[in-house]
Amino acid sequence: MPRRGRTLTIVALLALLAAVPPLAALAGQPFYLDLFRRVMIFAIAALSLNFILGYGGMVSFGHAAYLGIGAYAVGILAYHGVHDGFAQFALAIGASALVALVIGAISIRTSGLYFIMITLAFTQMLFYLGISLEEYGGDDGMRLAGRSVFAGLLDLRDPMPFYYFVFAILVACLYLVHRLVNSRFGMVLRASKSNEGRTRSIGFSPYPYRLAAFVIAGAMCGVAGALFVNQTAYLTPAFMSWTRSGEIMFMVILGGMSTLIGPVLGAAGLLLLEDLLQGWTEHWQIILGPILVLVVLFAKRGLAGLLPGGGRDE
Amino acid sequence: MNLVLLLEQALNGLQLGVMLFLMAAGLTLVFGIMNLVNLAHGSLYMVGAYLSVALFGLTGSYLLAVPLALLGTLAVGMIVELVALRTLYERDHLDQVLATFGLILFFNELVAILWGRAALYTTLPAWLTGQIEIVSGLNYPAYRAAIIAVGLAVALGLWYLVARTRLGMLIRAGASNRTMVAALGVNIRLLYTVVFGFGAALAGLAGLMAGPLYTVQPGMGEDILIEVFVVIVIGGIGSIRGALAGALIVGMVDTLGRAFLKPILGTVLSPTAAEAAGPALASMLIYLLMAAVLAVRPAGLFPARG
Amino acid sequence: MSETLLAVEDLYKAFGALKATDHVTLEVRAGETHAIIGPNGAGKTTLISQLSGTLRPDSGRIRFGGEDITRLSAPARSHKGLARSFQITSIYRDFSALDNVALAVQAHAGHSFRFWRDARGDARLRDPARAILDEVGLGARAGVLAANLAHGEQRQLEVAMVLATRPRLMLLDEPVAGMGVEESQRMVQFLARFKGRQTIVLVEHDMDAVFSLADRISVLVYGRVIATGTPAEIRANPEVRNAYLGEEA
Numbered sequence: 001m002p003r004r005g006r007t008l009t010i011v012a013l014l015a016l017l018a019a020v021p022p023l024a025a026l027a028g029q030p031f032y033l034d035l036f037r038r039v040m041i042f043a044i045a046a047l048s049l050n051f052i053l054g055y056g057g058m059v060s061f062g063h064a065a066y067l068g069i070g071a072y073a074v075g076i077l078a079y080h081g082v083h084d085g086f087a088q089f090a091l092a093i094g095a096s097a098l099v100a101l102v103i104g105a106i107s108i109r110t111s112g113l114y115f116i117m118i119t120l121a122f123t124q125m126l127f128y129l130g131i132s133l134e135e136y137g138g139d140d141g142m143r144l145a146g147r148s149v150f151a152g153l154l155d156l157r158d159p160m161p162f163y164y165f166v167f168a169i170l171v172a173c174l175y176l177v178h179r180l181v182n183s184r185f186g187m188v189l190r191a192s193k194s195n196e197g198r199t200r201s202i203g204f205s206p207y208p209y210r211l212a213a214f215v216i217a218g219a220m221c222g223v224a225g226a227l228f229v230n231q232t233a234y235l236t237p238a239f240m241s242w243t244r245s246g247e248i249m250f251m252v253i254l255g256g257m258s259t260l261i262g263p264v265l266g267a268a269g270l271l272l273l274e275d276l277l278q279g280w281t282e283h284w285q286i287i288l289g290p291i292l293v294l295v296v297l298f299a300k301r302g303l304a305g306l307l308p309g310g311g312r313d314e
Numbered sequence: 315m316n317l318v319l320l321l322e323q324a325l326n327g328l329q330l331g332v333m334l335f336l337m338a339a340g341l342t343l344v345f346g347i348m349n350l351v352n353l354a355h356g357s358l359y360m361v362g363a364y365l366s367v368a369l370f371g372l373t374g375s376y377l378l379a380v381p382l383a384l385l386g387t388l389a390v391g392m393i394v395e396l397v398a399l400r401t402l403y404e405r406d407h408l409d410q411v412l413a414t415f416g417l418i419l420f421f422n423e424l425v426a427i428l429w430g431r432a433a434l435y436t437t438l439p440a441w442l443t444g445q446i447e448i449v450s451g452l453n454y455p456a457y458r459a460a461i462i463a464v465g466l467a468v469a470l471g472l473w474y475l476v477a478r479t480r481l482g483m484l485i486r487a488g489a490s491n492r493t494m495v496a497a498l499g500v501n502i503r504l505l506y507t508v509v510f511g512f513g514a515a516l517a518g519l520a521g522l523m524a525g526p527l528y529t530v531q532p533g534m535g536e537d538i539l540i541e542v543f544v545v546i547v548i549g550g551i552g553s554i555r556g557a558l559a560g561a562l563i564v565g566m567v568d569t570l571g572r573a574f575l576k577p578i579l580g581t582v583l584s585p586t587a588a589e590a591a592g593p594a595l596a597s598m599l600i601y602l603l604m605a606a607v608l609a610v611r612p613a614g615l616f617p618a619r620g
Numbered sequence: 621m622s623e624t625l626l627a628v629e630d631l632y633k634a635f636g637a638l639k640a641t642d643h644v645t646l647e648v649r650a651g652e653t654h655a656i657i658g659p660n661g662a663g664k665t666t667l668i669s670q671l672s673g674t675l676r677p678d679s680g681r682i683r684f685g686g687e688d689i690t691r692l693s694a695p696a697r698s699h700k701g702l703a704r705s706f707q708i709t710s711i712y713r714d715f716s717a718l719d720n721v722a723l724a725v726q727a728h729a730g731h732s733f734r735f736w737r738d739a740r741g742d743a744r745l746r747d748p749a750r751a752i753l754d755e756v757g758l759g760a761r762a763g764v765l766a767a768n769l770a771h772g773e774q775r776q777l778e779v780a781m782v783l784a785t786r787p788r789l790m791l792l793d794e795p796v797a798g799m800g801v802e803e804s805q806r807m808v809q810f811l812a813r814f815k816g817r818q819t820i821v822l823v824e825h826d827m828d829a830v831f832s833l834a835d836r837i838s839v840l841v842y843g844r845v846i847a848t849g850t851p852a853e854i855r856a857n858p859e860v861r862n863a864y865l866g867e868e869a
Contacts, residue, residue, distance in 0.1 A: 059408050106605050110612050113351055113407055113551055117543040118608065124540045125601035132594035184726055184734040184742070191712055191723050198710045201672060202785055203698030203727035212733065242540060246415040253412055286423035292416030293398060296409050 005308040010261050014171060021163050033159055034231075035275060039268045040166045041227045044173050046251040046263030048220035053249070054258035055181050056213050057193030058108070061116045062123030063248045065103070066096040066218045068130060068240030070225020075235035076136060078145040085148035085156070092226035093219045099126070100218025104211045123240055130237030141236025148230055156230045166227055170264070173220055178260055180216070189213050254295055256302025265303040318452045323573040324566065325448070329458045331565025332465025336520035337542040338549070338557035339472060340513025346552030347485060348403050348506055353414040354394065355517055355542070356535025357421035362387040362518025363525040363534065364425055367436050376439040383522050384515050391514020395507050403506070422532040434530040461523050468516070469558060476554060485509060541568070544604045550614030559615055564600050571599040625650040625819050626671070626789055631680035633670060640666040641677065642843035648789070653811075653820040655830045658840035659863075664823045665707055667840065668793050671821070672704040673697040685788065698727065701788030705778045705795060707823075713767035717758055717777050720766055721749035724784035749784060756780045756810065772803035779810075789819045796826050808832055831855075839863070 017036060024032040045067055052058040070092035077088050107118045131139045147156040156162045180186050192199045192206035199206055229235050238244070247270065255266025273291070277284030341355045366383035373379055398417060402410050438457060445453035476482040484500055521535070528534065545564045549556025576592030583591065607615065626648040633641040640663040648654045656664055669675035671682060673694035682690045689697055712720050722745045726732060729744065739745060753759050756776045761769060766777060775795060782790050795811065796804035808829045814820060815833070824830045830837065831851050838848040839860050847857050854860055 053408075059411070061411060106608055110608065113345065114547060114608075114612070114614075116351065116407060116411060117547050118604070121540060121544050121547065121601050121604055125598045128597035129594055132597055134590070179736050179738075182738050182740065183736055184732040184739045184745075186735075187719075187723060187726065187739045188732045191715070194712045194714055195710060197674065197706070198712065198781075199723075200694040201674070201698060201704050201706075201710075202724045202781060203695050204732070205693065205695045209732065242536065243415075243419075246412070249408075250412055250415070253408075283423050283427050285419040286427065289416040289418070289420030289423065292419065293413045296405075296413040296416070297401060300409075 006260070009307045010174070013261060013264065014167075014174075017167060017170075018164075021160055030159070033163055035271070036268075037159075037163050037166050038231055039271050040170045040264075041224050041231055042248065042251060042271060043264040043267040044166075044170055044227070045221050045224040045248050046255065046267050047170075047173050047177055048217040048224065049248050050252045050255075050257060050259075050263045051177050051180065051220070052210075052213050052217045053252055054262070055186065055193065056189045056210060058210060058214065059116050059249075060107075060119045060214075060217075060245075061242070061249065062103070062119035062121075062245050063217075063221055064240045064242070064244035065123040065126050066100060066221035067225040067228060067244065067248075068126060068237070069096040069099055070222035070227075071229035071235055071239050072130065072136070072225075073222070074148060074226045074229050075142070075144055078148075079136060079142070081145075083146050083149045085150035085154070088148050089223065089226050092222045096222025096225070097215050097219040100215045101211070104214035104218070108207060108210050108214060120242055120245065123245055124242060127237050127240040127242070130240055137235065139237065141234060141238070144229055144233045144235055147233065148226070162230065169223060169227065173223075174260060174264075176220075180213075181260075185209065185212070250292055250295075253300075254302055256304030259302070259304040261307075262302050262304040265307075269303055318449075319573075321449070322452055322454065323570055325454055325462065326458065326573075327566035327569035328562070329461050329465075329565070330569055331562040332462055332469070333520045333524060334538070334542055334545050334565055335469060335558050335561035336465060336516045337538060338545045338561050339469075339554055340516040341542060342546050342549075342552055342554060342557045343485065344510055344513050345546075347509055350399060350403055351407050351410045351414065352399065353411060353539065354417040354421065355513070356539030357418050358387055358391055358394075358514045358517040358535070359521035359524070359538060360421065360425060360532070360535040361390050362521030363530045364429060364434070365518070366522035367434055367525055367530055368429075370437070376442075380522060384518055387518025387521075388511045388515040391518075392507055392511040394514075395510040399510070400503070400506070418536065426532045431532055434525075436525045436530055438526050457526060461527075464519075464523065468519070472554065481508075541600065544600050546614075548604055548607045548614055550616040553614070553616040556614055556616030564603070567603055568596075568600050571596040575599070622650045622652075624648070625685060626821070627681075627683040628671070629681040629683070631667070631670060631677050631682065633666060633675065633677045639843045641670065641680075643680070644840070644843070644845050646838055646845060646848070648819060648821055649836075650819055651816055652835040653815055653822055653833050655822045655824060655834035655837045656840055657824065657827075657830055657837060661842075662840040663843040664840055665793060666843075668704065668791050668821070668823055672702060672791055698785055698787075701786075702791065703782040703785045703787035703789070704791040705782050705793055707793040707797060709771075709774045709778055711766045711774055711777055711781065713765075715766055716763050717753060717766055717769060717773075717780075718746065718749055718762040720777055721752050721780050721784045722746055724781040725749050725752075728785050752780050752784050755783070757806075772799050772807075775799060775803075775807065776810075779807075787818075789821065790814075791821045791823075793823045794825060795822070796824065796829050804829065 017040065020036045021033055024030055045063065049060065049063045052060060073092040073095050074088045077091060082088065103119065103122045107115055110118060136142055149155050154161050154165055156165065181190065188204050188209045192204070192210065196206060225239065228239065251266035251270050252263055253266070254269050255264065256262030274284065274288065277287050337355065337359060341352060344350050344352055362383055365386045366379050369379035369382045370376055394417065398413065402413055442457045442460060444456045446456050446459055448454045476485055484505055541564060545560040546557060548563060549560030575596045576588055579588040579592050624647045628644055628646040631641050631644045644667060656667065658664055666675065670677045673692055673696070677690065681688060684700055684702060689700060692700070712723065725745050725748050726739065750759070750762060753762050756779055758773060758776055758780060761773060766774065769777060779795060796807050799807060804826060811820070811833055822830070822833060834851055836848060836850055837854045839846050839854060841863050846863060847854060847860050849857065
């Protein structure tokens with residue numbers, strides 16, 4: 001029963017993530033709370049990329065754009081004294097969806113290498129836009145004026161509730177992607193990736209479906225950005241740097257493309273590996289680079305392929 | 315607007331354009347022939363810059379350092395092709411992007427270990443530091459003029475190579491029909507290595523010329539790489555002609571935009587608004603241009619293949 | 621005879637100096653099986669691609685059910701009732717046989733901006749898909765990944781997907797290509813069941829299949845239609861014998 005195996009794997013992993021705060025408290029290592037919250041935030045970003053990359057075949061090399069827009073939405077509102085989380089997150093979702101709509105509408109008309117380069121170039125444009133926003137710190141960025149407050153419910157200044165807030169959003173996003181990829185909409189998206197010519201000749205125009213998926217993914221990554229700026233308490237254009245896009249993409253591949261849980265595993269794998277290497281040497285990237293090459297060359301199925309029932313959806 | 319200033323900025327645009335072309339030519343050749351996306355092309359640019367600085371310091375002779383740095387970049391390019399990229403030709407673009415992304419991390423860190431993370435101070439020989447008078451009233455830096463001359467000469471040489479020589483014939487044939495070239499008995503693997511090394515040397519040339527103008531530091535290749543992507547997308551992937559046209563357009567638009575957009579906006583907007591919007595818009599200009607070109611011609615201005 | 625369903629008028633398409641479709645005029649009547657034959661490189665697949673909308677003609681017109689469809693995209697033509705199979709099997713290799721057909725059903729069951737309900741649990745898609753798989757003889761193979769089907773089964777699956785769009789006209793590009801004798805006979809028998817109730821344009825190299833299925837035949841040589849007629853007329857046509865059938869003998 002591969003399907004049951006997969007469900008069990010996901011539940012077990014989520015249970016592990018839920019157990020991190022008490023374990024970290026027990027071990028007196030609050031650092032792990034921070035690390036795994038970061039892992040989950042990037043898992044949401046990677047999950048959204050996997051939705052269009054793994055299921056939609058759209059190799060977007062500019063996913064950091066939406067991380068940045070989500071972060072700037074929260075940061076700019078906070079700067080102007082709006083700390084209400086509902087308003088901040090609504091703006092983060094709306095703005096990143098809108099930008100994804102514009103970028104997607106142009107990029108999805110192209111394919112292959114053009115698509116990769118164009119998504120990269122648009123993100124670079126937003127990166128420079130961030131740098132030129134002198135009011136909001138320009139090149140150096142700025143401190144977040146205050147973490148989001150969901151009046152009466154939640155205050156992200158408390159580490160523990162913040163952790164479970166991120167956890168809840170991750171679970172919600174996992175469920176959302178699961179429903180999406182198995183719906184009629186998801187079937188068209190996956191069919192268009194599998195065989196575009198066939199899809200067109202049975203009567204689907206892939207473009208609107210792809211664009212809708214692109215917008216959904218952008219909005220989801222915008223949420224990750226809104227969480228990320230609460231995590232770092234600092235806002236910088238570097239959120240949108242192209243290496244960030246590369247990292248998110250690598251998380252998807254490392255974890256296992258076209259699998260539901262893969263992006264979560266990939267985010268955990270990459271960030272824990274980085275943490276480990278940073279402990280060894282300041283020049284950790286000289287080790288990470290070749291590891292990345294080796295993973296691409298020899299471990300295409302990713303971490304999910306190693307787990308029971310973790311393989312690709314049929 | 316001051317005509318001399320306009321001419322000077324146009325020359326700067328041309329200078330940026332030819333540097334972008336040197337980068338774009340190698341990248342687009344490698345894509346056209348080997349069907350490979352090489353993000354690490356910017357790393358080769360960086361290698362060229364660092365080698366020339368190091369070799370100039372070592373030998374004390376700029377005229378010796380430049381060819382040595384070019385040879386060095388060529389060698390690095392060939393080694394990278396043999397060790398890592400060769401296995402990627404048959405893979406999809408996603409794999410190529412990620413693996414060459416890994417190479418970038420490696421190269422940036424390697425350079426940081428060897429030369430440190432701080433920007434390197436570069437010097438030029440005295441005979442390149444002067445000014446030459448282009449027209450009366452316009453003294454233009456000799457070094458930038460030299461870059462323009464070298465860039466145009468390389469563009470001409472490249473055209474000759476591709477259009478008129480046996481190697482060029484193989485390159486053109488290889489771009490359109492790999493199996494046919496193999497059937498001619500040409501060692502295709504060797505051809506690939508040579509072409510890659512050649513593209514690397516062009517990137518190295520751009521990098522070593524860029525050194526004294528911009529900063530020499532780890533990661534210097536990536537900013538220009540993305541601009542080169544814009545060039546290639548505008549020109550049409552795989553087309554040298556497109557690379558040249560795209561490079562000159564992007565070089566001009568970027569340079570003139572940064573120089574004149576703010577004053578132009580100042581005539582319409584309030585000074586503070588122009589102050590804020592000018593630089594922001596100028597830095598986004600080439601990307602907006604790209605979007606506009608794509609909206610009309612999704613395969614670029616000079617699509618390589620019908 | 622019955623009315624014209626598909627009318628091709630003066631269709632022209634060139635690739636450089638090569639005239640792949642050289643002023644082709646052709647009529648397909650409702651209910652008939654109309655075969656297009658011709659030597660390799662005659663432009664048969666190019667013609668089919670223009671009919672199905674994957675290739676734009678340089679000039680000329682295509683009318684379908686009286687309506688000019690020359691400028692319509694492939695998906696739009698599919699919704700008008702044109703369905704196509706490909707010379708090189710075109711299926712979703714990483715989906716099950718049932719998924720493949722269900723997708724074709726879904727394409728003609730309203731829009732697919734339905735984001736929540738499980739498509740694989742939707743009887744409105746699965747039931748018709750299962751019925752069509754039964755019809756083409758793949759019922760027992762519904763759950764098998766399309767990539768793991770035998771070559772002949774994959775060809776059958778593609779025909780099943782064509783049927784699932786409930787087309788008014790099926791464009792079949794060499795449906796028995798690469799099949800063994802037995803498999804290809806089965807396919808011919810299967811296609812014969814549609815004679816009279818389904819309009820078919822059939823491109824085929826296998827002359828046994830053509831002469832047992834076709835009501836009328838058009839012969840395409842170097843992009844031009846040199847003859848159209850009943851199988852008997854085509855067999856007797858000296859020009860055809862000379863240009864094409866003669867070569868085979």
